[in-house]
Amino acid sequence: MSKRIDVRDLNIYYGDFQAVADVNMVVEPRSITALIGPSGCGKSTFLRTLNRMHEVIPGARVEGDVLIDDQNLYDPRVDPVSVRRIVGMVFQRPNPFPTMSIAENVLAGVRLNNRKLKASEAEELVETSLRGANLWNEVKDRLARPGSSLSGGQQQRLCIARAIAVKPEVLLMDEPCSALDPISTLAIEDLMIELKEKYTIVIVTHNMQQAARVSNRTGFFNLQRTGDPGRLVEIDDTETMFSAPAHKETEDYISGRFG
């Protein structure tokens, strides 16, 4: 199920403003890659190009290629909606549909893709997705309650269940724990480590301990000065990045000297 991502010479724009320049990166299947760097260096912008969410903003565009197992997402024949089915996304703030039941929240992405489900299929998918998101035991007796009745950490796991119900190959997570308390954060981190057995995961995080705890590889983005595009300074095994980065600016950032 898991796929390799190969980013080639990617340049990303908002109208005339170039937000990110010249990114080349390979993300291996069944691994977690963390993207770190100071605010405004383009981590979230870059992440959104991996499922063609960037271009939903008027004037936003991308040059370069993103290959997922050799299929270029930016080939004009590729339908962006089908890309978003293969490459799921979880956002910073848990965003379940508040009035929709827990079960219907899990099915929301599948229904958006116009898949008709028999009642028994739907029930099974709700259970496997909630189990996959480590939430089943906490909600199995209240599946008809609204999504908003859950705690923040549970809501985020519900959003992960909704993302995996669509059976994606890749999961993108944009600061998935930044709105959560430390206990919920650890629950999501444990979940990420389980999910990487099946999916290719890319996360943006401001939390360097989190990057060190969960990721196999870490990419450091930086920008020289405001108004310049962000660039990928280096990407390497997380252990190497945190113990012996190749670039001084990476070391300065990791050791808390700026950002």
Ligand SMILES: Nc1ncnc2c1ncn2[C@@H]1O[C@H](COP(=O)(O)OP(=O)(O)OP(=O)(O)O)[C@@H](O)[C@H]1O
């Ligand atoms: N919708 C938008 N329209 C125009 N410019 C944007 C838009 N979204 C982001 N930008 C700009 O693109 C650059 C990169 O922003 P982005 O949010 O990707 O950075 P980031 O590294 O994720 O920051 P943070 O860590 O603060 O979330 C910034 O200069 C930002 O102002």
